[in-house]
Amino acid sequence: MNTNLAVPREFTDEEKEALYKAIYLRRDVREHFLHTPIPEPVLRRVLDAAHHAGSVGFMQPWTFIIIRSSEIKAQVKGLFDQANQEAAQVFEGERHDLYSRLKLEGILESPVNICVTCDPTRNGPHVLGRHTVPQTDVYSTCCAIQNLWLAARVEGIGVGWVSILDYTALRRLLDVPEHVIPVAYLCMGYVDEFLPQPQLEKVGWLPRASLDDAIFYERWGKENAD
Amino acid sequence: MNTNLAVPREFTDEEKEALYKAIYLRRDVREHFLHTPIPEPVLRRVLDAAHHAGSVGFMQPWTFIIIRSSEIKAQVKGLFDQANQEAAQVFEGERHDLYSRLKLEGILESPVNICVTCDPTRNGPHVLGRHTVPQTDVYSTCCAIQNLWLAARVEGIGVGWVSILDYTALRRLLDVPEHVIPVAYLCMGYVDEFLPQPQLEKVGWLPRASLDDAIFYERWGKENAD
Numbered sequence: 001m002n003t004n005l006a007v008p009r010e011f012t013d014e015e016k017e018a019l020y021k022a023i024y025l026r027r028d029v030r031e032h033f034l035h036t037p038i039p040e041p042v043l044r045r046v047l048d049a050a051h052h053a054g055s056v057g058f059m060q061p062w063t064f065i066i067i068r069s070s071e072i073k074a075q076v077k078g079l080f081d082q083a084n085q086e087a088a089q090v091f092e093g094e095r096h097d098l099y100s101r102l103k104l105e106g107i108l109e110s111p112v113n114i115c116v117t118c119d120p121t122r123n124g125p126h127v128l129g130r131h132t133v134p135q136t137d138v139y140s141t142c143c144a145i146q147n148l149w150l151a152a153r154v155e156g157i158g159v160g161w162v163s164i165l166d167y168t169a170l171r172r173l174l175d176v177p178e179h180v181i182p183v184a185y186l187c188m189g190y191v192d193e194f195l196p197q198p199q200l201e202k203v204g205w206l207p208r209a210s211l212d213d214a215i216f217y218e219r220w221g222k223e224n225a226d
Numbered sequence: 227m228n229t230n231l232a233v234p235r236e237f238t239d240e241e242k243e244a245l246y247k248a249i250y251l252r253r254d255v256r257e258h259f260l261h262t263p264i265p266e267p268v269l270r271r272v273l274d275a276a277h278h279a280g281s282v283g284f285m286q287p288w289t290f291i292i293i294r295s296s297e298i299k300a301q302v303k304g305l306f307d308q309a310n311q312e313a314a315q316v317f318e319g320e321r322h323d324l325y326s327r328l329k330l331e332g333i334l335e336s337p338v339n340i341c342v343t344c345d346p347t348r349n350g351p352h353v354l355g356r357h358t359v360p361q362t363d364v365y366s367t368c369c370a371i372q373n374l375w376l377a378a379r380v381e382g383i384g385v386g387w388v389s390i391l392d393y394t395a396l397r398r399l400l401d402v403p404e405h406v407i408p409v410a411y412l413c414m415g416y417v418d419e420f421l422p423q424p425q426l427e428k429v430g431w432l433p434r435a436s437l438d439d440a441i442f443y444e445r446w447g448k449e450n451a452d
Contacts, residue, residue, distance in 0.1 A: 010251065010382070010420075011244070011247070011248070011379075011380040011381075011382070014240065014241075014244070015240075015244035015247065015248075015380060016244075016380040016381070018237070018240070018241035018242075018244035018245060019244060019245055019248050019275075019376060019377065019380045020271070020275060020377065021237070021241065022237070022241075022245050023275045023278050023279075023373050023376075023377065024278055025236065026278075026280065027280075028280045044437070045246070047437060047440075047441065048437055049245075049246060049249045051435075051437050051440060052249055052250055052252075053249075053372065054252065054253075054254045054375070054387070054424070056387075056389055057426065057431070057432070058424055058426035058427060058431060058432045058434075059432070060432075060434075060435045060440070062440060063440050063441070063442060063446075064440060064441050064442070065441075065442045065443070065444070065445065065446060066441060066442070066443050066444070066451070067443075067444055068443075068444070068451075069444050072444060072445070083357070083358050086357065087354075087355075087357040087358065090352045090357065091352060099354065102354075104354075104355070117446075123432060126316045126317060128313075128325065128328075128330075128426065128431065129313075129330070129389045129390055130389065131309070131312065131313040131316065131390065132309050132313065132389060132390055132391055132392060132393065133389045133391075133393055135364075136389045138361075138364075138365075138368075139364075139368045139371075139409065139410070142364075142365045142368030142369055142372070143368055143369075143371065143372040143375070145365075145369065146279065146368070146369040146372035146373060147249050147372060147376075149280070149369070150245060150249075150373075150376070151245065151246065151249065153237075154237040154241060154242040154245045155237075155242070156236070156237070161280070163282055163355045163356065163358060163359045163362045164355055164357065164358055165358055165359075166358060167358065167359055174445050174446055175445045175446040175447060176446045177446065180446075183365065184365070194236075198280070198284055200283065200284035200354065201284060205283070205284060205354065206283070206284045206285070206286075206349060208284075208286075209277075209286045211270070211273060211274050211277050214273075214277060214286070214288060214289050214290060215273065215289070215290050215291075215292060216289060216290070216291045216292070217291070217292050217293075217294075218291070218292075218293055218294070218295050218298060219291065219298070219400050219401045220289075220291060220343075220400055220401040220402045220403065220406075221401060225292070225294075
């Protein structure tokens, strides 16, 4: 570590390492959930972490619907089963077989489900910084979700993002107003294991890309920094 | 802390606190940048943190364009000035005056600018989990940006997200292909100060919302957990 930079040193090396550890050990969790309830203060810490994400024009457009009802979970599971059956059809041969063997949600087994929504109308029609890119409200909501995911990880709580759902039907099911966007449906609970690798990497669905292949310099396509 | 839960305890209390500290002290930075260059290994750590976000179907749709050229920065600054002049017009009276006094970008002063893009075509036409919500590619990219933001924070690096730009013009300027989405334009550099509060909260643009107002139970509108 370069120690002669005249900048505030508020994080110790141990604290820096803890952040990277959380980032590297975070997983999208669909199995290994325990029935252990999440204590209210822990859930609140995780949600408060989400709530402290940055947001465009400080609009804080997110809402968290905490779902524990078995009845609602069962209805959401029904939406997943339907969407997943359709989704499976686009894959053929070996890939279809592999897809069918994957567990892609933990709706019923996880003690807490959370639907994270974004209200594009929050704080009035003119939000600072949203004039040119209106989607920044949803972008902010996703940043909040990543905070939630990392906070849950350090608490020992697995989080799985279920995207295989008809989100319009989900909105109706949860009485979410027409103008509000359901961005994510998360399954959360303590787990007995976090996989060492992402599930889809482990089963050979797709490899981890090289970071080098994800970097350009100055303009698209330029692979070296002069 | 509840110590009798039979779950893996991989994070110490100190490590947990370090994550929350990063989340609470992260800021959207538009001033206080130093000219100190960001060493390559540090920049790489921060980008690798971004690269380890979860992504729908493990598609890893992001690309990072690292910009240090003064010429390109000046052109982006030109885009900002134009968009900002237009954006200011929507605010009236005192709010217009306050808006005009706010510094909303640090394009020229920050040593590194990064354009984060999302390629919706990466890893083929059928990405696992993207069938029902195609925007999950951009959602994943935003999760990567939040990782970057937090990693930068623990390194003492400020990050400011500039959304007040014509992103179509930005795409052309950086030779980004038509089908690729420029999601964020970030200004990054060591700073001599991180504000104790978000800038827009400090100047009274908007207050921090209460977490309670951002939580419902079971369905939209239900404020108590039975």
